[in-house]
Amino acid sequence: MTSSLVRVGIIGTGNIGADHVDRVAHQVSGARVEALFDVMTDRVSALADSVGARSLPSARAVIEDDAVDAIIVASPAEFHAELSLFSIAAGKPVLCEKPLAPTNDECQIVVDAELEKGRRFVSLGFMRRYDAAYRHLREHLDGDKIGIPLHLRCVHRNPDVPPTFTSEMSMTDAVIHEIDCARWLLGEEISSIRVISGKSTPDAPHGLRDPQLVIMESTSGVLVSVEIFVAAQFGYDVRCEVSGSRGFSSMGYQDLGDYVTVAGRHSAFSPNWRVRFGEAYRLEIQDWVNGLAVGEIRGANAFDGLAATTVAQAGVQAVRTGDIVPVHLPTRPSLYD
Amino acid sequence: MTSSLVRVGIIGTGNIGADHVDRVAHQVSGARVEALFDVMTDRVSALADSVGARSLPSARAVIEDDAVDAIIVASPAEFHAELSLFSIAAGKPVLCEKPLAPTNDECQIVVDAELEKGRRFVSLGFMRRYDAAYRHLREHLDGDKIGIPLHLRCVHRNPDVPPTFTSEMSMTDAVIHEIDCARWLLGEEISSIRVISGKSTPDAPHGLRDPQLVIMESTSGVLVSVEIFVAAQFGYDVRCEVSGSRGFSSMGYQDLGDYVTVAGRHSAFSPNWRVRFGEAYRLEIQDWVNGLAVGEIRGANAFDGLAATTVAQAGVQAVRTGDIVPVHLPTRPSLYD
Amino acid sequence: MTSSLVRVGIIGTGNIGADHVDRVAHQVSGARVEALFDVMTDRVSALADSVGARSLPSARAVIEDDAVDAIIVASPAEFHAELSLFSIAAGKPVLCEKPLAPTNDECQIVVDAELEKGRRFVSLGFMRRYDAAYRHLREHLDGDKIGIPLHLRCVHRNPDVPPTFTSEMSMTDAVIHEIDCARWLLGEEISSIRVISGKSTPDAPHGLRDPQLVIMESTSGVLVSVEIFVAAQFGYDVRCEVSGSRGFSSMGYQDLGDYVTVAGRHSAFSPNWRVRFGEAYRLEIQDWVNGLAVGEIRGANAFDGLAATTVAQAGVQAVRTGDIVPVHLPTRPSLYD
């Protein structure tokens, strides 16, 4: 019955959490915002009122509320695993923003909790899997248009970062998206990672190496190279090109329409990830809700989250040591096939 | 309150009507499908079941049903005016597919009915106003990026049409979209239209002149030229370029991602309007629903419908006579300012 | 023998003539500048010195000079026919800038002079036939990639014109290029022309209708539409798209390389015809010289010149009357097959 809406509880109403509130309330079909929690209690109660939801006193209160059918976790990363575990314990589906957890061990605990229950609860917010351009790339790969994939050339540029941002955070907060994309496009795991840096931009926070060049290898030997550049100033720019044995497929930058004057041809550039991936986020939430309506848990799963964190953590070690760091990932349980 | 869904009754469940059912049921926030009517009773009852709606025995039954808050009319064009009038009489908002009616007189009756009620009920389904590319064009015009508009160069190509399609239908069924776009982009009315044809494609149905070249002029003297080509075979291709006194702004064709092999660079082309404007339709319905939630009637209005039909009918006359046909439009009532 | 250079006499050393001097002297193989004439005697003698050529006292002196093998005419248009006739009389090949002459009668006299001699001497400077983008269009047509041509959609925009420029000159000085391109691409003649104008740009000289929309029809019924806009300010912009029964082929605007900053994506636009068609001019001159070396007269011929002027003059009448003006062209003599 489409008339019974999925009642969603949302934990964390910062940038991305507030966007999710808006999406569930105003942009997707089949769901409504039932309850919210954020430590910023003033902010959250006004937001709750605006969408006809209740503001509850704790994350746990949201998860365990009888009127809440499913959870979205958009709190800081250190709470992701714990809140996912509470959701699993409560038997409720949870869409958790990436990463699943900052450490491999915490991710493993979430995976184990699902394995014990014998079914999936967790969806990971790797929204790029819903982006039209990435989907075209994957269609070209799956349709064998360009032969065997041999090299993924990626760019991930962000206009700026807070002063506290570090070279390691480039791996855990940004490159983690390329890690998931590579796994998703190639259908195999990353087996090693190294990180190379040269001269840094004068606009980077003190101590941040930026840009860095990340080179990963997949289990079958496909190279994945990433220019990660988080203080690139000009805008948000995510690209990927798959070089195959018979051709290549390219995902260019997003053009917002051009015009020409005496000053030349001009087009606005995507200013940030909210513009670039707004539609992907909407499709992600819509697909998640549609899945819940038919009893399915869709999107990237907890094992994807474990894998991404494991590679990102190897990347952190690579940043620190300059070495090629092998990635040790447990065998994927059949629950995630 | 987001929790009270707009209950939508949908009349006509052919191609576009069925898409609207899917959109209201599965793609937009804040609405549900409450009731359906179609003369194809078998088709409609299965569809109604699939979205938890009721199949009613007549269009009028849908409009007057107590549980229906708002109407979508997607029936054949000859019923649009009558069903809009029933909706107005019932005091219910109605989103009517274009055209408002095939004749100017019928359109005028709908406008008069709204004027008598002293408020708007009708939204016209000119979905291109919600298309991102058209919106960029309009931003460039409104932002005075390219000076005063002087010429709109439009292309409207469609892969194929039924054998019964006529040169006049190219005006009423296809060019009507360019008519609305020109009015919306320029913020003024069309004052004349002429239609020129040359050699026709061997793939056109017997008697159809295709392509045709349509030249309109706006009240301030802006030229609007349209290549209308409805049996173009290769795909669906809608473009517009505004040539201004200081520059131009272009809306190119929709690219679905390219790849390169030994056979060259290749990209899929938009096959039909459902792919090209699917997202515009979704945004149109979502905006309509969002408006209803706050007591507003959004989108193109009944006077826009009257104007578009008036110009399209002048175009029909231009096809038949080869003359420059002036467009006689009544003054726009202040209700539509 | 490549070591014997074609000794070229150049008449008229204004903008385009001076470019030709540079091309013959420094950019093409197998030719040298032997003699020059221009009414601006100071300018021409310095130019002659710079390329090791002689400055002669009259155009006729250049044509009849024993050391001159071939002539380039880049004088004002009213002298083109006379100088071409002198060249024919002297038995020397002549590359004449377009138009062959401002009137049909003068063009006919040149054609008749060649017919009397029984061979070609005149090449017309329709340089677009040497442009790579136009050549690709023609390859797509000749290779039957897009079916039967049905509509050519052309744009011809120029940044600005002198204050004395008139609506008629838009036909004779600018649209004449589209006339030749249409004939060359389609392999058939233009049979009628009409010109439509609306609001003019405030930047146009007094009395100039600009932009104008030109609609031509070919003998088989192909439509050719041209936006001619000579005071377009932003730059020089020539485009053509051929709409065929099975697809289309597009020649877009010339991009001089782009870069992206916080202000958006930016690329320089072609500022004028010298940049846009510089390489086409070079290839034209090189091909002309290469032809002379093997006894061939290459490029557009005198009949092409007659046809272009005839259509342009019909366009002038169309500007004045607003009518559809039929084009009356004599049968093409077999010399020009």
Added chain:
Amino acid sequence: MTSSLVRVGIIGTGNIGADHVDRVAHQVSGARVEALFDVMTDRVSALADSVGARSLPSARAVIEDDAVDAIIVASPAEFHAELSLFSIAAGKPVLCEKPLAPTNDECQIVVDAELEKGRRFVSLGFMRRYDAAYRHLREHLDGDKIGIPLHLRCVHRNPDVPPTFTSEMSMTDAVIHEIDCARWLLGEEISSIRVISGKSTPDAPHGLRDPQLVIMESTSGVLVSVEIFVAAQFGYDVRCEVSGSRGFSSMGYQDLGDYVTVAGRHSAFSPNWRVRFGEAYRLEIQDWVNGLAVGEIRGANAFDGLAATTVAQAGVQAVRTGDIVPVHLPTRPSLYD
């Protein structure tokens, strides 16, 4: 005097040498082919006849011929240094195809010979410096459009290679172009190189690692990454993007004009370097000849040749060892400033 042609002797008339013969004979101004030598004597005498040149019995005979003013060396790479030295000894300018020599020591001997003479004779055939797209990149860098350069992302793909091609030859024959481009764009030297390989294409000759990923660093710390892929099948594809502290500038792939049919949008891809860089080669030769006419030696110099070979040889070692190999380059003599 433009009438005195530079008389060119060309040594080696294989693929690229034959192209140079055609260019000097038929495509550039101010030069003629005077003499040729190739070990394939049959081939060379027919070619000589076709351009009015003499076929001489040895390379040395060409260099020392009194009627030869300047030399082009297009023989196999192992003869480049020796023939350059002969030219220097004969006091004649020489345009030598890259590399200057396969080993650093040989390159150094050529540099030393010029230093002893106290002036330049050698121009190196790094034709990309004359390519319009590379020139735009450099203008954007020199004009400080995009801030400080931080990362050059390069692609160099070639359709196929002979069965004898090795992973080391990818450095000496292909990446050497990227080495020169990086030096020329950045205005500084390369200080280290490493080479990473993963899975190879099944279409590569036995033992060839292909693609390989090359990472270089410049003296100031700019990273240069290159995907080198010599058996890429689909075509010839050279790209470069400079990522700067304030923006980026991109050189995309060469498009040969597109058309759209029911099969989608299609454009031919550059099949090989002769198409992609044909115009750059012509401009290189023309500039070289123009320079000779005014007593200048233009283009990349012998020290550029030494630097490129030195980095490429470090790349060969990097292929073999997997190490980061430092580049040891002598100080640039002031002759080359």
